[in-house]
Amino acid sequence: METKKLYSLSAFLLLALTIAMIFTVTYVIAQQYRLRIKVITLTNRTLTKDITIRVLRTVNLTEELVKEVNESLNEEYVMDLPPGDYELSIFYKGVEVYRAPMEFYNDTTLEARINVTDAILKFYDLRGEPVKNGTLELALRGTNFTLSDEIRKGEVELKDIPVGSYIIRVYVHGMKISEISVQVNATATNSAALTLNLSDVVMVCENIRGRPLSSGLVKVVKGNRTVLIKNISSGGTAVLEDLPLGEYEIAVMVRNVTVYTKDIIVNRPEVSLIVCCNVTDIRLKVKDVNGKEVYCSRIDIIGTKGLNVKLSVPHVVETTVSNLPLGVYRIVAYRGDVVFYDKEAEITKGISQLNITCPIYRLSIQTSGDIRIRNIILVDVIENRTMLLTDFSKVDLYPGRYLFVVNMDDVDEVYQVTVKSNTTLRILPKRVTLSVIVVNTQGNPIKGVNVTLVREGTVMFQGITDEHGKVVIDSLKVGNYKIILYLRGEQVFTKDLEVTKDIQLLVEVNERIHQRKMINVSIALTITAISILLIMIRSKVLKVTKG
Incomplete structure (x- = not known):
């Protein structure tokens, strides 16, 4: 009996122990703590982008990924994990920059200082001067990490790059000129100074008379590729900066025309060239056939025979055209929109001046015999000047557009003339x-109204209105007139008119008043006639009585 009791007690204790162990294990598995990680570089900057954090556990000599995060919250990476021993790995832009074991049994905040730092690279040419511009490419050995940046004022500042051994390739003017290895150490600052095989070529560009060019550009070609284009300054200088050592073809271009070419070898820190280009300065003078200076609105200079040049020089009496490539040109001169000169001219080394002759044309003035011209004012539209003509029969003019303000019969009339x-x-x-x-x-037309037009006391026209109440006076000279209307012999309207353009005059006449006047006249005439008749009858009666 006691044996049975002992056995029952042992079974009960074993069951209780098993339940307790299951409960403990379940509790341990269910229990999780919070891990907060702040990622800091060697230069004490906090990184919140391009970061991936992995928590690993080794099981049977094999690493298993427990958790991975790549998004930060308030500059921290946060995750919840069950307690245990882990391996913490941090990646920056795909490169592992931190790895360390971690015992994790409660809420933990960790500052992970990763192998990411800054580097400053400085680049100099063969003269020891900073490289003006270029491109830098970096590749971290054994990884896919690459980076490119621009060289500005001889320097590149690289921020937040992983520690390690890099291959650096340098490109200037699109050409690869260097490939070197650089070690970025696990320190707060890294710097290196590199000398590149670069040189400056200083060109002084002159025209055929030894004067510096005021504009243009220099093109540098290697093989079939243009590696550099540089503008020529107003003093004729072009500095080809940071040119890699080697052989090149240089070409000077002015107004899109190649005026100089040469093959050069750049093999020392600085190269100087003085080049004479097929370019000249031309003096343009515009005069008439008598040698008097003439204002010209515009001169077009157009290259011919394959010379791709076209320029316009406005407002010319005398001027100098600079940087004109030698060759054959078509010279077209205008006054307003009238061409008065259109000829070809060959610009060679011996020509420094080009004379453009403006013709003089005779404008004859014809008038009819029935007008009186008081004065004529000539307006030169192109030069915006006026003059009073003293000779009404002719005037000599340059090509162009003119206005003639003619005062005839006290009225101004404007004539526009283009002289070609x-x-x-x-x-x-x-x-x-x-x-x-x-x-x-009532607005009804009145037929039979006599219309008389008088000028300076002389009747110029008389006519009768038709069934539409209308009379038309054609070919009327402009001037001042008086119009008088008569209806049945009585004047019913008069008005002074200044006629300078076509006019339609509407006149309203009160016909009833005129009719009453006519009735009164008729009655008066009738009474008068009766009175005369009675007097005549009375006279005859008296004669009969006396007889």
Whole structure:
């Protein structure tokens, strides 16, 4: 009996122990703590981008990934893990920059200082001067980490790069000129100074008269590739900076024309060249056939025979055209929109001046005999000047556009003339049309109204309105007139008119008043006639009585 009791007690204790162990293991497995990691570089900068954190556990000599995070929260990477022994690995841009074991049994905040730092690289040419520009490519050996940056003022500052051995390739003007190895150490600062096989070529570009070019560009070609284009300064200088040692072809171009070419070898720290280009300066003078200077609105200089040059020089009397490549040109001169000179000229080493001759044309003025010209004002539209003509029969003019303000019969008339050759201006009196329409107070036309037009006391026209109440006076000279209307012999309207253009005059006449006047006249005439008749009858009666 006691044996059975002992056995039962042992079984009970074993069951209780088993339950306790299961509960403990379940609790341990269910229990998790929070891990906070702050990632700091060797230069004490906190990184929150391009970071991947992995928590690893070794099971049977094999690493297993427990958790991975790559997004930060308030500059920290946060994860919840069960307690245990782990391996912590941090990657920056795909490169492992931190690895360390970690005992994790409660909430933990960790500052992980990763192998990421800064480096400053300085580049100098063969003269010891900083390289002006270029491109840098870095590749971390044994990884896929690459980086490119621009060389500015001889320096590249690389921030947040993994520690390790790098291959550096340097490109200048698109050409690879160097490939070197550089070790970036696990320190807060790294720096290196590198000398590159680069040189400066200083070119002084002159025209055929030894004067410096004021514009243009220098093109540097290696093989079939243009490696550098540099503008020529106003003093004729072009500095080809940071040119790698080697052989090149240089070409000087002015106004899109190649005016100089040469093969050069760059083999020392600095090369100086003085080049004479097929370019000259031309003096342009515009004069008439009598040698008097003439204003020219524009001169076009157009290259011919394969010479791709076109330029316009505005507002010319006398000017100098600089940097003109030698060759054959078409010279076109304008006054306004009128071409007065269009010829070819060959610009060679012996030519320094080009004379452009402006013709003089005769403008004859013709007038009709029935007009009186008081004065003529000539307006040169191109030069914006005026003059009063004293000779009304002719005037000598340069090509261009002119206005003639002619005062005839006290009225100004404007004529526009474009002079391209000897020509004639015909001044004719301006003729206009006066239309008169007469209506009554109801707006109905009145037929038979006599219309008289008077100028300076002389009757110039008389006419009768038609069934539409209208009379038309054609070919009327401009001027001041008086118009008078008569209805059945009585004047019913008068007005002074200044006629300078076609006019339509509408006149309203109160026909009823005129009719009442006519009735009164008729009655008066009738009474008068009766009175005369009675007097005549009375006279005859008296004669009969006496007899």
